[in-house]
Every structure is written in C-alpha cells, then in structure tokens.
Amino acid sequence: MVQVGAALLGIVLFYFMLCKGLGLLVLNKGVRVNYTRKVGHFAMFLLPSLFFVLFNIQSTHERLLLSVVSTAILFLGMCGWARRRYLTAQHMFASIDRPEDSPHTLSWLVSQTVAGLLVLWVTQYVWLAVGVPIELIYITILATTFGDGLAEPVGIRFGKHEYVAKGFFVDKKFKRTLEGSATVFVMSMLFCVLFKDYFEWHQFVLLCAVYPLALTLTEAKSPHTWDTPFLFIVGNAIVTGVYLL
Template identity: 30%
Template sequence: MSASDFFLNVSIWRVICVGVIGTLAVGNLAWMMRRRGVRDGFTRKLNHFGLSILSAAMLFGLPDEIFVPTSIATSLCVIIIYAWSSLSKNQYIAAVIASNVRDRDLPNGNFFVFLPLVSGQLTTYTALAIVNPLYAKIAFCAMGLGDGLAEPIGMRFGKRQYTVKDVFWRVRNTKSIEGSSAVFAVSFAACGIGLILSSSVDVVTTLALSLGFALTMTGVEATAPRGMDNMLIVGTGAAFLHFLAG
C-alpha cells in the first residue's frame, strides 16, 4: 500500500469519534468521578477500559486495509490529545491527564501515564505490521479489556493479594488473585472468540490455544514492570499466536 493509499483508507469520522470525542468524554467522566471521591485506580482504568471498548466497537469490524491505517491514525490522535491535556490550563482538556494520574505515581504521574500509552501503541503498530492483524486485535483485547479490568476488580473484590518483585523499578507491586482472574477470563474469551470467528483452526486447537494464551497473558500482566504492561501484553500475546497458531 502506497502512502497516498494509506491516508485515503483512514476513516476520518471514526478517528474523530474515538480519538477526540471518546478521549475527552471518557476523561472528563473519569475526572468527575475522581472529584467525587472515586479512587484513582478506578478512574485511570475507566480511561483505559472505556477507550479500548470504544476502539474495538468502532474499528474491529473494518477490513484490514481500512482497519490498520484507521487504528494507527486513532492512536496518534489519542496521544496528541493526551499531550495537549498535559500542557493545557483548560479544565476540560486537563481533565484527561488528571483522571489518569495515580497518587502512588507522584511526582512522576505524567510519566507513568505516557509510558504505557506510547509504548503500548507502538507495540500495537508493530504487531499489526508484522503478524496477522487478527492476532494483534486479540492481544489488544487482552491488554485493553483484561488489564483494564484487573486493577478495579482487584481493588473492589481483591481478598487474596500477593506481591511481585518489579526488577526494573526495584519495588514490589501488589496484585490479587481476583484481578489476575479477570485477565485470564478476558484473554481466554478474546482468543477463543477471535479464532472461532476467523475459522482458522478447529475447536480443540482453539481451546488449547486460548488456554495457553490466557495463562501467558495472566503471567505477563502479573510480572510486568510498572508502566510496561501494555507493551508486554500486546507484544507477547501477538507473538504467542503468531508462532503457535500460524
């Protein structure tokens, strides 16, 4: 595909709906909840989960030749909005970043917003370019929906907690069995549904791949260094399916 064809295949209205309207709407909703006392882990993941759901609903049904350029354009738009938000004094624009920053990440709150955002998007672009786009979509769902639910579920229902050493930042990250179970369930469902709809493998193989994929994604989410989980989930998930599903 030439550069001109790439840009011509971008669905502009979808980019605006997800990248501009969606980002600002979800960010302001999350900030309103934050100001009313909702914990920062919930509001941060509302942004993560909400944009992932909106992206999947608006983009995943498109043919690959439209899906890929539109997804990339949408991701770039989201990053631009977040960058604008980090500099803006307008309360509605600034709310996007404010609703994403966790108190435990201060004084480097913005850094821990942009690190997973940018690294996750770049890894998604790479996966879309290198492997079957279906595998990138499944890995994106594990990251966007599974990881997006893990922290809120862990905070609300997490009774069985455990800690994992973060070898990169040299701290210990607290996880929960309940949160990790959410990653497993969503990853298993995303892989199974994606493979079944594509009719690429038989039922037994689909179940085996889905189980292996879900276990892998759960392990990656649990052990990933802070801020690097988006990148590692998408990259590992896409690679897993590429090498094992063919």
C-alpha cells in the same frame, strides 16, 4: 481523507469530554481514580472501533494511525503545560492520576501506550508476511482490554491475596492480587474461545492450554502501569506460533 479526519475529530472530542467528566467525578464526588482510569482504559481500546464503523474505515493502517494520533492529542491535552493554563486539562488529568503513580503518571502512561501501539504496528507487518490473519490481533487486544482493564477493579473490590509488582524504572513496589490475575486468565480464555473458528482443533486446544496462563503470568510479572506492551508481545507471539503450527 475526509472520513479519516472526521473520525479523528469525533474520537478526540469524545476522549476529552469523557476524561473531563470522569475527572469531575474524582474531584467533586470522591469516586476512586482507580475506577475512572479503567473506564478511560476501556474507552481508549474500544471507542476508536465505534468510529471506524461509523466512518467505514477498514484499512488496518488507517485504523492504527487514527489510534496513534488521537491518543497523542489526548495526552498532549493532559500535559503539564496544558494543566497550568486550562482547567479542563486539570479535570482530564484527575481522571488518570493515581496517587501511587505520581509524579510519573503521564510519562508511564504515554510510554506504555506508545510501546503497545508500536508492537501492534510491527505485528501487522509480520503477520502479512507469514500469512497470519490480521483479525487475530484482536484476541490479544481484547484480552488485554478486558483482562487487564478489569483486574484492578476486581482486585480492589474482591482481592484478598496480595503480591508485589515492581514499578517501571523506579525503586518502588506496588500491590496486585491473585483475584485480579485470575480475571486476566478468565478473559484470555474467553477470547480464545470466541476466535476458535480461525484455528484447527489441535491449534485451538494448544492455544487454550498456553495462552491464558502465559498472559496471566506476563501481567503478574510486568512492571506497574507498563504491562500492555509485554502482554501484546507475548500474546501475539503465541498466536503466531499456534496458527503456524
């Protein structure tokens, strides 16, 4: 428990310092929040893994619990109550507050994160029951982290072919690009290849044929800011089916 507590403290402190620094870049240096938000996106998915290694936390249950609790503390640190009282909370919030998401920025982000973590939690129990290696959960986690994480910056920088996505329970439309969606496809294929040793040859071929396209279409059709749970559901379902084939 001491190791878990120390890891939690380290993750939360790093989150706070990172988000405050990114927020100051937005407020004082004019850096686009679309970029700082994605840096936070990467940190939220990848940073806990560093502390899992540093504190030798190997239990999947403890890892998911740490992810849930640290994320909850981060979002509480950005809530309206905190922002009205603390300048640091305002700086942190500035790192994620895209103008097009206001006033739903935090509610969308919190609900998406909770739903995504719930999908992962359920997946681990299903896979334990049916015999799918729990390590395969990282195919979809990493494909989402890098695919969805890079899709927006790539779309902003290189996107020429736009299409429309709907918001989450709002009558508002948002722009996405084919170039951003192509990033999801490439990253999904990459992580299929990196995890090929877990599959028989015919399973691997099927995975490569189905998985990248399915995740790309899922990301394209998912509600704005709420694609992570759908990517986790679709990605893990395909991995399950292919592995058990």
